[in-house]
Amino acid sequence: MTTTAPQLPDWQLALQREARIRSGLVLYGNTRDVFFYPESRDYLTLSELVSRRLGRAPSSRFTLTAVWDQADGLRFSTPAQARRWEDIRQRRLGSGPGAGTPYDVGEEPEAPGRGSGTQGERVPLRELIPTFRQILADGSECPLLVVDWSHLLVTQPAHPAADEREWMLTLGKALVGEAIQPLDSDRLKRGTGLLVLIAASLGALPPSLYQGEPRVRLLDIPSPTRSERRAFFLRHADELRCARPRPAPGAPAVTSREAVADPLADLTEQLTTADLRQVLSLSRTTPDELPPDRLFNLYRIGDQRSPWEELSADKLREVEAELRKRVVGQDGAVRHMATLLIRAWLGLAGLQHSARRSKPKGTLFFVGPTGVGKTELAKACAAFLFGDESACIRFDMSEYNHEHSDQRLVGAPPGYVGFEEGGQLTNAVTRRPFSVLLFDEVEKAHGRVLDKFLQVLEDGRLTDGRGETAWFSETVIIFTSNLGAADAPGPEAASQTREAHFRQAVEEHFVRGLKRPELLNRLGDNIVVFHPIADEAIRRGILQRKLEPLREHLRERWGVELRLEAGVEDWLVRTARTDHGGRGLLNALERELVNPLARFLFDRHHQLRKGRTVTASSDGPTLAFDLE
Incomplete structure (x- = not known):
């Protein structure tokens, strides 16, 4: 029985294709995520994935594979590669390799499918890039160097400092190659070394590294596609605690795993694999199994309950x-x-x-x-x-x-x-x-x-x-x-x-x-x-509702009641501007009732007490008030 190799995502196919012909690659976008590696069924960082996909595949042309970042230093796939790198570096310095060199890590075998093979050595980038150039010029090795977290190497991409411009110049010359470059079938078959820069943001890298440089290709690392997200939840269905949603009438029969994986794949669009892992972990912390939408709400906004429900x-x-x-x-x-x-x-x-x-x-x-x-x-x-x-x-x-x-x-x-x-x-x-x-x-x-x-x-x-x-x-x-x-x-x-x-x-x-x-x-x-409010009955209803807060305030603050005689409400409605809608009524209420009422009550505030009533009448051009 033959097994079919899993189809790689499009960006990984592009990575393998471009690695055969370019001198440099810049990976940006979703670079801080983790990525599924079906050969070992592990989740790898991008630098480790690039190291395995390009440097450890059986058909790989690279004989030296190293990953570097400022925190963990320089790491190799095998101890033997570390010793070969150090031999070339010592030849460049004009001395033979000593027994206590930084990369003499002994004969410890690499744990299969785990890690980068050797413990990292803290090597400054200004020393690393010249060694990479020397290996390229030596011709005996075809190196792959992955520089991770490269967006933290430059403080101001548009205006790099003097020491930053120095290593950028060395890096640029490494991408260009030697002054004399033979072009024959052997050279084309063997190819050149490859430098891979991994950055969380393309804007954090100096544009001079890649603009106008055909030897360098930019690759945007996308978030997982729907099929990848669905495969993730199917792969971890046993670890996922999620209630199966109620099937729609007439829907085709699906397995319990598919019934949960499909809605979660839809809900988690544009999320990373790291997000999916956290959704998986969250599902195991809830007292009860939640349906997919409520589980995702709990992860996304911190509340599984929805007022809509x-x-x-x-x-x-x-x-x-x-x-x-x-x-x-x-x-x-x-x-x-x-x-x-x-x-x-x-x-x-x-x-x-x-x-x-x-x-x-x-x-x-x-x-x-x-x-x-x-x-x-x-x-x-x-x-x-x-x-x-x-x-x-x-x-x-x-x-x-x-x-x-x-x-x-x-x-x-x-x-x-x-x-x-x-x-x-x-x-x-x-x-x-x-x-x-x-x-x-x-x-x-x-x-x-x-x-x-x-x-x-x-x-x-x-x-x-x-x-x-x-x-x-x-x-x-x-x-x-x-x-x-x-x-x-x-x-x-x-x-x-x-x-x-x-x-x-x-x-x-x-x-x-x-x-x-x-x-x-x-x-x-x-x-x-919305239509203008011209009907007097409707306008009177609005006025009556707006009068209630005024009555309630007088009752609570002063203990007095407000009474409007017959005809006052109609008089206020006729006074208000029709073209201003409800606000016209509020303006008329303030102008004709509230303002004169305020002056009336202020002059008699010492007489205000519970049980008294303020009466408003419309006998003249303005409202008249009486305190009973």
């Missing part, structure tokens, strides 16, 4: 009635919000885009005149979902009207002042992952700031300047705008006419004004138009 069908049946208690006259907007919450509770949010459920629970764009309930509906949603109106986190987008204001949202880039503090948006979501995010007056934000929302709406995640990831998959995102309100049709116009006007205003702003149709495309059909 604590909602009940009975409570959701009353969602529209609950929202209408705070937002009146906007039945269409309330219905749209209720549909969003029901869809999210059923787990259907974003499924038409991806099975990962990483997108926010819902995204809405509220547009309409001022004072019609846009912000109030967002707060009502937060109170209904999370039992606390403060779960509605508001961002005034007029504060983000400059090009570089995006740094306030996600934090300054690494190396800049304040980058370690993170961003206002990412910090808020990290502290309160279950929330309603309200971006008020979004049309006032700079277009570059809005670009940040592309990733949020598509992937449900955002990485701040510290490299920390904030997850938005448990949030509701609401944008509000007054676009089109200045020239909107009056209250007498048909609702369809007003909706078409506001939708056209939003489209013109994003497509023609900001030239960002992709953001409008992310919003889809979730643009909700």
Whole structure:
């Protein structure tokens, strides 16, 4: 029976291909992760993986393989290779090798499949690179040198220090090779030595090392693919404590391992193998076996319980009635919000885009005149979902009207002042992952700031300047705008006419004004138009609700009751500006009632006591007050 060799990831195939023809490779990206090595079924660091893939394979052309970093020094695959390296180094210095040389490690055999073979020796890089050049010039060996953590070798990549420029020059000459380079079949077959630099960030390396240098190839090390993540959870199914999710009706039969591995592979997109190992360890610390989504929530945001799961069908049946208690006259907007919450509770949010459920629970764009309930509906949603109106986190987008204001949202880039503090948006979501995010007056934000929302709406995640990831998959995102309100049709116009006007205003702003149709495309059909409030009965209902806090304060602070005579409420409603919506009512309430009432009570504050009543009447052009 023959076994098929496992298919290597694309980047490892590219690594093997480029190692045959290049003098140097720069590996960057996901370099601090661990990688599965199927030959020994171990998880290796990248430097060890490169050493084995390129230097220890049966078909390898490299006769010397060494790994170096500042902490562990120079390490070889075998003691014999260490002695050969030292022999060449001593010849370069003009003396024979002594018995006590740094690399004379005796005849200790290497433990199969473990480690780098020898204990490291602390050799400065300025001495290591000249020895590497000498080995290349000697011609008797074909060396592979892996320099790990190379992003820590240079303090300022754009302006390296004098000693850093010295070893960079030596390294560059090693990549170029000798002055006379024969080109024949033997030389092509044998190839040259290879220097591999491993860096966590390409920006931490001086560009002069690789720019305009055809002998050097850059390779971006990606995060594990879905198939690799699925293979990881299948490989460790016996160690994973995870409850099998309930199968969907009509779904094909799968094994218990597959039933758990498939959803975890979807949920962990863009995570590293180190993350997957920690998810595996976390599963063994929970008292009960958790289903995949709750296990991942526990790892990602530190809480397995979700307020979304604590909602009940009975409570959701009353969602529209609950929202209408705070937002009146906007039945269409309330219905749209209720549909969003029901869809999210059923787990259907974003499924038409991806099975990962990483997108926010819902995204809405509220547009309409001022004072019609846009912000109030967002707060009502937060109170209904999370039992606390403060779960509605508001961002005034007029504060983000400059090009570089995006740094306030996600934090300054690494190396800049304040980058370690993170961003206002990412910090808020990290502290309160279950929330309603309200971006008020979004049309006032700079277009570059809005670009940040592309990733949020598509992937449900955002990485701040510290490299920390904030997850938005448990949030509701609401944008509000007054676009089109200045020239909107009056209250007498048909609702369809007003909706078409506001939708056209939003489209013109994003497509023609900001030239960002992709953001409008992310919003889809979730643009909700709020209508002006002209009906006097509705306006009177709003006024009555706004009067309650005033009555409650007078009762608690002074023990007096506030009574409005017949006609006062109607008089206040007629006084308020209709085009200002609910805020017009608040302004009229402050101007016509609260301000004169304050002066009246101040003049008689020594007479205020429990059991007395303040009566307001509207006999003249202004309200009159009487203390009974």
